[in-house]
Amino acid sequence: MEMTYSEAVKDAIRMEMRRDTEVVMFGEDIAHHGGMMQVTKGLLEEFGDKKMIDTPISESGFIGMGIGAALRGVRPVIELMFFDFALVAMDQIQNQLAKTIYMSGGTVQLPLTIRTQGGGWKGAAAQHSQMLEALFVHVPGIKVVTASTPADAKGLLTSSIQDNSPVLFVEHKQLYGIKGEVPEGDYTVPIGKADVKRSGKDLTIFSYSYCVHMALEAAEKLAAEGIDAEVVDLRTLNPLDFDTVAESVSKTHRAMVVHDSHARCGIGADLAAQIQEKLFDELDAPVLRVCGLDSPVPFSGVLEEVMLPSVGRVVSTAKELVS
């Protein structure tokens, strides 16, 4: 049935809470208020206050408590109101959560999902607009998952909640209102599988999350000019589905990466490096990137438009790539 991205996220949480009594959600304003983005509205009424728990504004504390709860038979789904707030809790996320399974020698499972949302174009400025996924891919131990469509949101969040390792599920402010067909009932999309969202032969645009839509729009404009772009939604950033990357690059021989997080040491930098290391002979041109510029996200709308990627930049970079 058709639903919004926001409804699809809620559907995944609701289905998993009904299916598995160990699933518990907590975070700031998620229960009584229904979440800053209203994603969890109504779940308190269905599941009660020992399953839907409002926390104080203590990101380190409640993420750290999620670890202990997950080690003791609870399957926490934690809402982190803004991606930026992950930086408040970096010790618990990077030193504790990411390393616990490894430090234990694989003797524990840590089924914990952090749902959060990032992204700009809202005038939310430097501390409420960041996409920080690269930081969490850099440190091993957390699966990093994104979804660009409502169906993927439901399927991948369900897989994330069912996973026995920590998952960071990154949503995007610009996506909550988009609509799409979503399978009813049980539906999973496997973690670690990219998806070809548009097939093409001249170049590949790799992207994820909201920027997939930017890439698809750019691909339509390029098609009008006779350039046939393939758009690959990476979906899971860790583990990365390099097989699908390799298949596409081996077909188009030209690749670019689009994301709204910063360019330096970002997902694009890593993907370009891996493509050049492993597929150098397949390439007819250097791998190019369209990313957020290396400045904080500005408040001014004029500046934010420049700082973040745009369809125009994707189109012009694609043309440069095939020229």
Added chain:
Amino acid sequence: MPKASSRPSESLSDDALKSLYRQMWTLRKFEETLLQLSKDGQLRGSLHLTEGQEACPAGACLALRKDDAITMTYRGHGYYLAKGIDLGKVLAEIIGRENGTCHGRGGKMHIFDPEIGVLGANGIVAGGVPTAVGAAFASWIKGDDSVALSAFGDGAMNQGAMHEVMNMAGLWKLPMIFFCENNLYAEMTPLDRSSGVTEVHQRAAAYGFDGVKIDGNDPLEVYDTVCAAVEKARSGGGPTLIEAMTYRTCGHYQLDPGIGSYRTKEEVQEWKDKSPIIRFGAVLKKRKICTAKDLKTIEQEAADLVAAAKEFALAGPEPKPEDVSRGVFA
């Protein structure tokens, strides 16, 4: 909270009291062995010993059930030993062997044994306290009667995560025991140069639960206090902060002489004379539970246990290089 009014330690059998004495010796012998292994080049990295603080883990863990959860610090060898970890396997872990508790991936700062509720020693000061409070949170969510205890030092009281989880433990009345070994120094900096509040237990009042200060070098006082806190926690009465006064008579780590820049020889000696092992031995003698010879026998039993563990550990294989990435994910 007033000091424990009932004294459950009074009903401990002679055997239980001897076992408590043996537990403290086992920790002391274990750490002496670690230090020797370090000197011999068989133990990598820094080593944080807990000489002089043995009464805290021995007394506290005696008050816990197997299914209760604990977390501890890198100075927390005593807690997982007293919780009942396999001595050989944990020693193998500390020297990085495949037959170790964590297959050599964790090492001495990161000991896990979830079967007996050991949810991790930790390399970050106060880093593991939220894990323990999360275990208490799980008990609260599921409505079971297990409790959680986190052991940490006075230095941990000045970390943000500590206060966030003390607040939540107080808010939901979680079955949690915050067990602070106040050894007067955060690494090399004395408490009165770390905080304007040197009475650590008073901080509990800010979060709406009880704090109590006790003699952390008396294992029976530790045991009685933790018993009271556990009973309160199991019956829904919420958390307790216990400030156990003790002293590290060795250095912060194996290369720190422990005297000089921050403590005088006289101060350290004064506390060595108050060693919980010596003190408790004297109690057992006075109560005619042990003769001097019995005490010596118990010490030897502890040494034998550790020697067997050492033999097991040293015979263990090194991890295979090709397995380096195993266990990043479940």
